[in-house]
Amino acid sequence: MWAKLAVHEAVIEFFKLCHAKEEITRLNIKVGHLQTAIHDKKQEVSQTIANLQHSDPLFALEFECCHQPCAAMNAVHIHHLGNLKNQYGLL
Numbered sequence: 001m002w003a004k005l006a007v008h009e010a011v012i013e014f015f016k017l018c019h020a021k022e023e024i025t026r027l028n029i030k031v032g033h034l035q036t037a038i039h040d041k042k043q044e045v046s047q048t049i050a051n052l053q054h055s056d057p058l059f060a061l062e063f064e065c066c067h068q069p070c071a072a073m074n075a076v077h078i079h080h081l082g083n084l085k086n087q088y089g090l091l
Helices: 005-055 058-086
Strands: none
Touching: 005 058
């Protein structure tokens, strides 16, 4: 049976598909972790800025300005992750 090339190739393709499905499941978990990490960091930074506004308003402003590029990039990442979810039914 294995001597037939068509059977051999079909079995190889079957296992490739199985591994691809496993990889999609693994990536869905990692994407969820990434979204959670971005959300948690956003909350942490917001809280830090709020705390600094009471103790050192100028430093709070400086910290917020320095963090803006990172926040903008995180927004882009969240947007693209949302697009993946909507387009491919992931997550």
